[in-house]
Amino acid sequence: MLSRVAENLYWLGRYLERAENVARLAAVNYRASVEERSPDEDEAVLWDALVQAIGSDAAYAEAAGSERDLSSGEWLIFSARNPGSLVSTITRARGLARELREHISREVFEEINLLYLASDESAASRGLRSYTATVQRGVAATMGLYDNTVLFDEGGEWLRCGMFIERADMTSRIIDAKYYMLLPSLADVDGPLDRYHWLAILRSASAHEAFRKRYRGSIRGTRVAELLMLDSAFPRSLRFCVSALERHYKLATAGTPRMRALPVARELALMDLELGSTSTGDIMTSGLHEFLREFQVRVNRVHTTITDEIFHAVPASMP
Amino acid sequence: MGEPGDLLAEYSQLAGPDEMFDRDGGIRTNYAHLGARLKGWGERDYHARQAAADLDQLNGGVTFTVYQDDAGTERIFPFSLIPRVIGATEWARIEAGLVQRVAALNRFLADIYTQQRCVTDGVISADVLGGAEGFNLRAMGFVPPLGVYAHIAGIDLIRDQGGEYRVLEDNVRTPSGVSYVLENRRTMLNAVPDLFPAGAVASVDDYPDRLLDMLVSVRPDSVSAEETRAVILTPGQANSAYFEHSFLARQMGVELVEGRDLVVHDQRVYLRATTGLERVHVIYRRVDDEYLDPLVFRPDSILGVAGLVDAYRSGQVAIVNAIGNGIADDKVIYRFIPDVIRYYLNEEPILPNVDTWVGTHPEDLAHIIEHLGDLVLKPANGSGGYGIVIGPQSTRAEIEEARERVRAHPSGFIAQPLQEFSTIPTFNGTRLEPRRADLRPFVVTGATSWVLPGGLTRVAADSESYIVNSSQGGGSKDTWVLRGRGEA
Incomplete structure (x- = not known):
């Protein structure tokens, strides 16, 4: 292509x-x-x-x-x-x-x-x-x-790569914009005002109904954060986006010389592994905002590497 | 709005002939079916159908880009519901005439870029050749595969006062418009399927397959038909015909590329793909000669590919249409095409030219000087900066002045009689009015020639105008070639 x-x-x-x-x-x-x-x-x-x-x-x-x-x-x-x-x-x-x-x-x-x-x-x-x-x-x-x-071909895989990298970036920004609201809630009791905010955040990520299916009981900050970041089945969570991105990237680069495709594949596998083995508690302890900023930086690096190594690379050898 | 009137019944003709109606207002045989279907259609009916057709084209992105506008606005090509209808016998003659003309043009190009026998034998004088534009030194001494130069030709026809089809202009560089032929038919079938006589109109769907077959047929010898990779080379999205480039790529299933997507190594052309470089064998280019290769033409061109002409001349890639075709559709050379047909094919031209006199030819010059008051004087090329003088509408002083200019610079001018050509009824928002129309059929040539049934019918923007160009606000119509019987 x-x-x-x-x-x-x-x-x-x-x-x-x-x-x-x-x-x-x-x-x-x-x-x-x-x-x-x-x-x-x-x-x-x-x-x-x-x-x-x-x-x-x-x-x-x-x-x-x-x-x-x-x-x-x-x-x-x-x-x-x-x-x-x-x-x-x-x-x-x-x-x-x-x-x-x-x-x-x-x-x-x-x-x-x-x-x-x-x-x-x-x-x-x-x-x-x-x-x-x-x-x-x-x-x-x-x-x-x-x-x-x-056709389900290379082009479609690139379209989906673009879609999921954008979604990963967007979800992290949505959480980040409200992170200050998530933090105090860890200790606080759920007042009506808080619930109203949680609903707004969930709706921002089309996650309201998914949340209700996932968790019984009241809306709490930790649960909201868990759903939006680490849930492997919620299609807008960071983890879901990274897994999907990794899968579609692999399909998109099936014919690409290994040396050019490898750096991004390795980084995505690593990110996927990390998101699968961490917990909301760990993230909150070490700093939600810092976690999200780092996530955004890494996603952006994946984007830049794909652009340089795949889209803009001048093939070095003749076929 | 009161009781809707029958717009067809209220139609009044111009001085020139009309395609649908005879002089007495009777509907011609080829249009009998259409006339019966349109009977009783009032303003509201035309409005509703026109709106459906326009929306179909707008949603489908069937647009061209208007250059004058800073925003690069896209417009739909105004589309007019009532088609041009051509009978089967009438069409067979047009078809034969087009094939004949294209064959002669190809022979002419092969000769001009090799031995120039037509000059030695006096068919085209050295003066005429010297005064013509479009001769390209880079094409000299090279004959493309199958000896074909004009793979895709768009030959503009008009129908004169006597009902005869005449060639107005040859287009053998990168003629455009065929996508509108296919899209207009699709729009007609969506918006007014009830107008069609079932099974009687020749389909136009074959074009992309025919085009692809031709492209594969002119591939380099070194590659098999199955392995041949053809691409379309476009100047890019800002080009006014971009829709067509993209349309044809889609219809043929080939890659649409820009100059920056291609690279030449060792006289071979490659695509820059995600997986590496991939070989290209045939390029249907929609980029003009002078922008094709910055190494041999304009060095400032970013639309082309460095080394492309070298690859072409070495036979490693085919370029369609060939380089150097501009000489064959030059305005001055046009005057001599009937002679060119007789010379190479030993046949009489089936489709006559519009009478034309050129300043570079001594006898013609005398005729122009003497009859200027009855003629339309035109600059021989666009770069002259001289205007058009319409003799019958000019004062004695203006004609005298024009005469002096011709005497001073004879090679700069050609002259033709003021041409009345046929009209077709066109809905103008309130009623049907006669609009002048031309016809651009498309001829695809590999080992043999194939003519797309019909072609692009272009209509003028209003009843007064003689100009059918889309840049002047003109529109287009579907063109029906009737199959077999049911015609005059």
């Missing part, structure tokens, strides 16, 4: 996953902003936490400085000036899909194209909730169509 095509598919997977995550986070935030919330917490604070979570707070501060009315919600969802906004992410995914048309089915292209067509100026006027719902459904439909209309 062409290196450029493999890289584009990988990024298509990343952008689609990112779009779905941002849409879901925005929907949860929106719900929180219309429902009851603690009196000292205003709407802007909720959004600001989100802006911070997806790593564009500096850019937002700059844009908000020149455009007084720009709310962080608009910046995050509809602003074409924010390269990380939902609208921009969809536009990029669609640009890649257009470039990749001969590698994806007509059905997959049309689904992404429909999302793009729904992301024009009129998106904001139809309302945030309606738009984020469109994106969530559209991404889910796209992935479903991909599974059912495209």
Whole structure:
């Protein structure tokens, strides 16, 4: 498979996953902003936490400085000036899909194209909730169509690699953005305010119903952290993402010279092993925030190595 | 809106001939079925069907890129519901004429880049050849596999006042438009399946297979048909025809590559793949000659592949269409193509040219000078910067001035009569109006030639216009070639 095509598919997977995550986070935030919330917490604070979570707070501060009315919600969802906004992410995914048309089915292209067509100026006027719902459904439909209309070949493995690396990164950011809330709860009794926060975190990761199935009884910080980080069956947990990434990477690089594929394979195997043999208690003891930061650094290194060793490497020897 | 009227019944024609209606307003035989189906369709019916067709193309991403726009906006090619219909006998003659013309163009190119017998024998004078654009020194002395240069040709036709099809222009470099032929048919079948006479319209689905077979057939000798790897080379997503490049790659199941995806080692071309380098044998390029290889053409081109021309000339890779074809579709050379057909094939041309006089030819020059008031004067190449002068619509002073310019720089001009060509009914949002239309059929040539039934029918943007280009707001229609009987 062409290196450029493999890289584009990988990024298509990343952008689609990112779009779905941002849409879901925005929907949860929106719900929180219309429902009851603690009196000292205003709407802007909720959004600001989100802006911070997806790593564009500096850019937002700059844009908000020149455009007084720009709310962080608009910046995050509809602003074409924010390269990380939902609208921009969809536009990029669609640009890649257009470039990749001969590698994806007509059905997959049309689904992404429909999302793009729904992301024009009129998106904001139809309302945030309606738009984020469109994106969530559209991404889910796209992935479903991909599974059912495209060959299960190297290209599909790269798309899934992109998807899971993005998801691993996103879940770790979601937990990290609320880590300060998780910490005191270890000792605290569960008050109504706490429960409300736990629900919001679980919803941010589409984990609410999974949590209920997994654990009887009340929502506790340690349990939430365990589900989102270490559960091997919850499809958004760090452990699940790393295992899936390792599996798809192995399939994607089946034909790649061993020396080039090996560093990432080894790192992923190690990460998988570590996540499988640690506990929430260990992580909390040595520092949740530090654990998450290190996780993000390692995921990012995997990304860089794949890019350099697989996508951008000039083959040294002749066939 | 009141009672919907029958738009077909309210149609009024222009001075030129109409494809659907005869002079007395009767529906021509080839359109009888269509006329019966459209009977009673009012404004609302056309609107609803048009909306369905437009949405089908927009959702499918059937678009072209508008260059003038900074944002690189994509537009759908305006699509018009009423098709052009061509009868089987009529089509057989067009087909024979196209095959004949392409055969002569290939013979001409092979001769021009080797012995130049046509110049020695006086068919093309040295002056005419010297004044023409598109001659490429890098193609000299090399004959591509099977002697084919114009593997894919798009020959633009119009139908004149007398109902005769004439060649308006040859396109044998990288003609585009075929993807719209296939997509227009798909849209028609989705939006207005009820208009089709069941089983009577020739299918256009065969094109990708025919194209792929041809690409494999011109492979280097050293490789078998089964092992042949063909690719499409595109300038990239910003190119106005990108949709088509991607479409054809998808339909044929071949890789769509950019210059940066290819690398040449030891006169062999390779793909840069995740698993290493993979050999490429045939390149269907949609990149112009001058951007193909920075080592021999424009050194600043980033669209090409260094060493590609060397690999081509060594026979290790086939390039489709061949390098140097620009000489065959030059505006001045066009004037002599009927002679070229007689010279190489010893046959009379089946499809005539539009009458053309060129400044580089002494007798033609005299004719232009004398009859300028009745002719349309055009620059012989785009780079001249001179405008078009329409004789019948100009003042005596303007004609005199144009005459002086021609005398001063004869090789810069060609002239043609003002051409009335046929119209086809087109829905303009409220009613049906006549729009001038041309036809670009596509000819695929390997060991033999194959013609896609029909081709791309392009229509002008309004009733006044004579220009059918998409850049001028023109649109397109489906083209039906009827099978067997049921025609005039």
